[in-house]
Amino acid sequence: MTLIIIEDLVKIYSAGNTRVQALRGFNLQIEESEFVSIMGPSGSGKTTLLNIIGGIESPTAGTIKIQGVDITHFIEKERDRFRLESVGYVFQSLNLISSLSVRENIELPMVAANMDSKTCHSRTEELLELFGIEKRGNHLPDQLSGGEKQRVAIAMALANDPWLILADEPTGELDTENAEVIVSYLRKCVDELEKIVVMVTHDATMARYADRICFISDGRVKSIYKSNEYKEEDMNSYVFHLKKRIMEIDSSMRKLETQFLDKAIDNSRYLEEYRRITTIKNVLDDELHRMGH
Ligand SMILES: Nc1ncnc2c1ncn2[C@@H]1O[C@H](COP(=O)(O)OP(=O)(O)O)[C@@H](O)[C@H]1O
Ligand SMILES: [Mg+2]
Numbered sequence: 001m002t003l004i005i006i007e008d009l010v011k012i013y014s015a016g017n018t019r020v021q022a023l024r025g026f027n028l029q030i031e032e033s034e035f036v037s038i039m040g041p042s043g044s045g046k047t048t049l050l051n052i053i054g055g056i057e058s059p060t061a062g063t064i065k066i067q068g069v070d071i072t073h074f075i076e077k078e079r080d081r082f083r084l085e086s087v088g089y090v091f092q093s094l095n096l097i098s099s100l101s102v103r104e105n106i107e108l109p110m111v112a113a114n115m116d117s118k119t120c121h122s123r124t125e126e127l128l129e130l131f132g133i134e135k136r137g138n139h140l141p142d143q144l145s146g147g148e149k150q151r152v153a154i155a156m157a158l159a160n161d162p163w164l165i166l167a168d169e170p171t172g173e174l175d176t177e178n179a180e181v182i183v184s185y186l187r188k189c190v191d192e193l194e195k196i197v198v199m200v201t202h203d204a205t206m207a208r209y210a211d212r213i214c215f216i217s218d219g220r221v222k223s224i225y226k227s228n229e230y231k232e233e234d235m236n237s238y239v240f241h242l243k244k245r246i247m248e249i250d251s252s253m254r255k256l257e258t259q260f261l262d263k264a265i266d267n268s269r270y271l272e273e274y275r276r277i278t279t280i281k282n283v284l285d286d287e288l289h290r291m292g293h
Contacts, residue, residue, distance in 0.1 A: 003196060004030040004053070004164075009062035011048050011219075022048040023059065024219035035190045035197045037207035037227075040216035041287055046200040049216070050166045053198060054087045055079045066164075084113050088157030090150075090167035090186075096141040102152050103128070103137040109159040127155040131185065147178030154185055165189055167199040171206050183209045202290050242288045249281045 011023040022045045030036055038046050051057040052064060055071055063072050071082060096105050106127055110120040128134040131151040133144075141149055150170060157165055167186060171179035183206045189195045190211075199210065207213045208227045215222040215238075256277065260270040 001032050002029050003032045005065040007063050010060045012060045033194045035210040037210035037213045038200045044216050045219040054166050055083045086162050088162040088165045090153050090157045090170045098141050101138050106155050113160050131155050150182050163195050165197045169200050239291050246284050253277050
């Protein structure tokens with residue numbers, strides 16, 4: 001059964017005179033008990049998409065229907081309730097509270113949802129055990145390894161038993177071994193607890209744990225693969241495209257320098273173009289670096 005239907009989603013951010021179109025007609029349907037990975041360049045709208053699915057932000061246009069209900073028309077109270085009861089968020093940069101113990105951190109979302117303290121305590125013990133951190137309950141977050149912290153973050157996301165888990169680059173700061181542990185837990189949430197997981201990742205190996213991989217580019221779906229159909233070449237073709245763009249940029253830089261030396265353009269024009277090209281090149285270099293090249 002299709003539980004989430006996202007149609008023609010548009011999100012425009014305006015700050016002063018500048019407008020950024022983060023989503024430009026995004027469409028996706030997600031089935032029950034499905035794990036979907038979202039991949040795409042930085043700035044392509046991945047975080048914006050998760051925030052809209054999770055009811056943290058509203059779209060400028062388009063609809064998102066969850067179990068047949070259009071959440072884009074929710075009033076604030078309905079939205080808060082949806083967030084608290086239905087959605088579990090796992091962030092890359094953890095917002096664990098450093099002065100509270102692991103146990104107290106995991107209890108927080110349950111306290112926020114007014115759960116009675118007995119259920120809250122037993123549920124916390126259950127979660128600590130499920131994630132293999134039962135010995136860490138009384139530790140402070142700073143006493144944990146990166147992988148353990150991320151397990152606490154998933155435990156928190158699951159605290160109120162949401163059916164939808166949204167994870168924004170949950171393994172971004174972990175080594176491969178710890179990353180695989182975290183993604184296996186997310187996989188378990190789908191296989192054993194029948195939840196829906198939507199995970200943003202830059203890592204093709206982690207993305208493969210999902211049932212489907214959705215590539216997003218410039219705020220739109222570029223392609224969708226079942227993960228067993230997905231081939232490394234597709235990833236490589238993206239890397240290839242990046243490298244090609246960098247070569248083009250290098251060549252326009254050389255052209256610019258020749259123009260300047262030939263006095264075909266003046267100093268300020270040269271500087272302006274130089275900055276523009278350098279900015280683009282830095283973004284492409286960063287992206288290539290993130291893809292492991
Ligand atoms: N709150 C905001 N205000 C203005 N622009 C934003 C805001 N959030 C995101 N953006 C812009 O929207 C685009 C998409 O951002 P984001 O969804 O964070 O991309 P991703 O997660 O794929 O890197 C980017 O150009 C980003 O700078
Ligand atoms: Mg992001």
